[in-house]
Amino acid sequence: DEDEDEEPPAEKIKRKSPEQGNRPPSDLARHDVIKGLLATNLLPRLRYLLEVTCPAPSVVLDILAVLIRLARHSLESATRVLECPRLIETVVLEFLPTSWYPVRAGPAPSLHRVPCAAAMKLLRVLASAGRNIAARLLSSFDLRSRLSRFLAEAPQEMALPLEEAEALSSEAFRLWAVAASYGQGADLYRELYPVLMRALQAVPEELSTQPARPLSMQRIASLLTLLAQLTLATSSTTPEPSSDSAGAIVSATPSSITWTQVSGLQPLVEPCLRQTLKLLPGPKMWQALGPVPTACLLFLDAHYQAWSQQPSLCPEDWLQDMERLSESLLLPLLHTPTLGSLWDSLGSCSPLCNPQFCVRAPEALPSLVSLGSTGGRLSLSLAGSASPFPFLTALLCLFNTLARLHKGLCDQLAAILATPGLQNYFLQCLAPMAAPHLTPFSAWALRHEYHLQYLALILAQKVATVQPDLAINTALHHSLVLALLSRLLPGSEHLAHELLLSCVFRLEFLPERASGGLEAADFSDRLSLGNNKDSGCGRGALLAQACQDLPSIRSCYLTHCSLARASLLASQASYQGELQRVPGLLLPVPKEPLLPTDWPFLPLIHLYHQATDTSLGPPPADTIGTALRALQWVLVLESWRPQALWAVPPAARLARLMCVFLVDSELFRETP
Template structure:
């Protein structure tokens, strides 16, 4: 086709200086081709030449490529113009222009033009005859025009060499049985280009390397590692024309190269495959097959900034693939699962930073600085460092330096991607918020980020069709989302200032009332999503109540809370994902009540402080928004629920399901009685009698059960200190990304495993410690029940509480 278009251009583009449409007034000066192929001498003209001069149709130009209805008329007009031009030229001018063109044109193009003649002899014989005639004519020309002779000789020799190579190639390749056999009826396939068909032959089998030297890792489009000796079929699309073409799969280097391609589909596919590789690497699938760490290799190669640059792409598919790969790199859903589970543990709500251990980054002179000066000095150093240097030690901090929160806000607000991309972005933002209080401040300071999330993903009203079975959700914008509420909750854990900004500036109180007042069954969402949303709303309220904020909602929502407490634990029977989510929701409710009770118990301390301030200049301390009389009625509900749950302690499956709720009930009692003993309105004798009743009815029967003895026996195998293998780092963990190494789940006998006794025993010892501090006479009774710990005293009980507490809690958030 290219040759044909070139020929058409030559014929249809006349030029005064170098004519490409050769014409002659003598009708016997042309052969039947009618153009630049051959110009026979007058003596060699035959009847066919006469047919050409009288023919009304061109032999070479058909007009098919013009694509219009008048294409034939246009071709006829060109043919007529060529004839007129040839008739106006002398025979000598025709021969000179023909010799010039033969010297300039590619021999294959000349052969193609000659092949268009169907009723002439082979192109090779005709071309030689014409060249002989031209040589005889040139010899008769004056000496000044003999410069054409050398061009003709070179043209003839190059034609012969080209034809010789073509014939040998044809014989050689035809012997190899080409996969495509050209047929005569195929359009424009009369001249087979064998060198272009050779790459379609079958690939050789993968070479077997007998050396011990490692081979380059190659991956499938699903991110799976392909064995070096795997012989996969080509229809899988894993073979290409790069290095080691016989091996299926793509190397990391090739995927990096494709991720910067000009073709959108190649960029998207490369980023998707890299994300799948990272996900499988974090799961430990390559630990036994590859040397070194895939994550560390990718990060050293600039993978993080490749994703950051790809986020700025204008194509939505590339953005989505970049978000997915970044999610695979940063977020561990198993880590988040266990962090949510430990929220209701003793001190489990306390936020601890996900800051990597950067010992290499610290310098010796910083050891003499105090905490504030060291923090300020480090902040100034990070601001002056290049982004790659910061990301080398702390990936989240490096991303924040690139202002990633602004780009993610733009994608959520303007691009409005599909639900899966929205969820990935919310998970990434949650991981960044877990990093530190500084990261929370940067997220809060990002213009329109929190506004967009609250407006789009925490609305108070949305289309109820979302809850219908089989409804396909094409956009998450305008629909309430549990992941958005969780992000706000984690953000609030960054400190009391962050919580105050969320409650006041972004009107989160109205959202809390909306999602707490309504039962999950009545919320127009799928049941599991509605339960998660309600759970995260209670957890956010619990975080705020821990700072003494949002407690004014307690009186408004008190009927809702009492209704939930009255339904415990009968509504939590059975074993299903919905039941487990309902248990988590109930535990979040009790955790909220624990912090509200603790805030109400501060009334006595505040009043004592007010009475001690005799000076008139001292500022009065306002009382908390919740009085003790408002929370004193919660204890009977929770104690009754605790007794019912403890009756099923021997049934292992039910106990493991209800353990989070049991733990929170025990912690509530410990907080309640600690504050109860300090209330001025409470008679001290009544308080001691109440503690004796609790000990005889609840604690002593509990200590006599064999299940408690089994819990003491499980302390050692589940301990992170006594059994380091239970908390060993993941095979693909890197120092610049903080992680709990929970990917793939933890074994049952581990600190956060399903058989771990630490949550309940920590809460139980916390309760005993508070009781023995109030009522010293109960120490001997409780020690008699703790046969495993002979000689236990009140001080020893406190040590045990601190011992268990050290496994699961850190300093509370500021």
């Protein structure tokens, strides 16, 4: 009976968040349609349909699609799906069986007791919600044996229609890759090593098949993504126990994969990359490859990251291998005209430069998460088939790793920053524009675009630090750094922290200090004030002092623009490949950027609040220093980067500067 499987009332009360209270489902649905649906006992009803009524295949696929939407909403929703009595057991037993009768191509009379790719996708989305859910799926539902069953055979040998078999194999690789991104499922690598090697050795033949099948290319990319995650697992260190809330999300289980077990993968993957790059001049053939070249680049990036962190190996070996890869593959690639066309198309595919890509459909609901599919998007968009963003982001990711590990390659890799298409794209991103509308899809797309910008800017920072003579367009790069910092969304805390730490207050990114900017500031003041007398403390002298005080200014803003520690640690783990610290792969739909548009005035605002609100505690000891550093930085921006403050109206700037006069009279006393 369905009523017997419903949760006890006490358990339901525990699950309700404080904001839900005893609100009826209709009220919850007005605020969040997913929470409203879950409040109607939808999950037991869907389980009843799958378990008892055995509906038609189209109904089964629709139910699985609904469950995927529910699981993708949030960690809370994914947990509800996982803990619904007998729901996941029914999905696994009925739609992921380990044995089945052969199924021919064409409409199937029933999907029960037949493997279904949508069911595997549901488990993958659930695992993406959190590392604990992934661990429970692997341990409680016998997914290890099912992964082995669906990956042990090639899609052509699975007694299923070829398209369904390839989709099922791809989802199995992706589920394993998600588990591997938490440092889990490593024991399967030893068991399925022959299977993975056989699949990897068959990739060149599949790539040479014309025309390329999209599902086959997705399966290859999923395989390479899995191998990249398994390779990163060899470089993960066991985290130290922590007593704070962020430490509670960390699993201290060390990886069971060693470098020796994955070091032989590169000689098999690199030829695949070379084979795909030969198709770069043909746009149609290149688009048919889908995500395969991107996955190859990301694997090489993971390979060198892991190789460089093996303490028992000689650094000279991986340094020489980086030089070999750079000279034989990457540098010739930079000078190909076709790569230049990819850079040129960044602006036309950018959701930031084309706000119409981010417009919500009239019937779309903000709480119903939908990332959109490639098939439903324009080819010239970030998620389209002709998008250059995935490949170029992976290329920049590899370049950053090489430049970080081998500083001698910075001068050669710097050529990528001089690409005209990249410079034009940066200029488009700096043009005045309205803030993009944040929807689930636009937030997903903007995160990818901001990641590409971040990688390019970090590479420019490395080049400016190691080879200052080769640094070009540093003022343009600094302007984009400031714009990017004010646009980053929640989930990118690590990027914001790194920009504040290494780029925003970088002296090399202020070429005006050495190219007449100080004298020009003094001359401008004399013209505007009509005073030819040199007082010795003009704007030029103040700017020169601010340039000298940049380390102190950076420390001030790192303190007052600090981000939530738990979010920062989770973001760092995700971006740096620290698998043992990754809490989950799902990100919430943001409502606003990480930092406010008036972040340069935050130290002054904080001083004002601390002076007027006694509940916040005593004012900081270095009030004068904090105010001075903030005013110095605002002066630098007003003088050399005025576009960074365009989003703050003049009246708002003046109001924030007035905080200085409302803080403390001690600020205006002369020092003895």
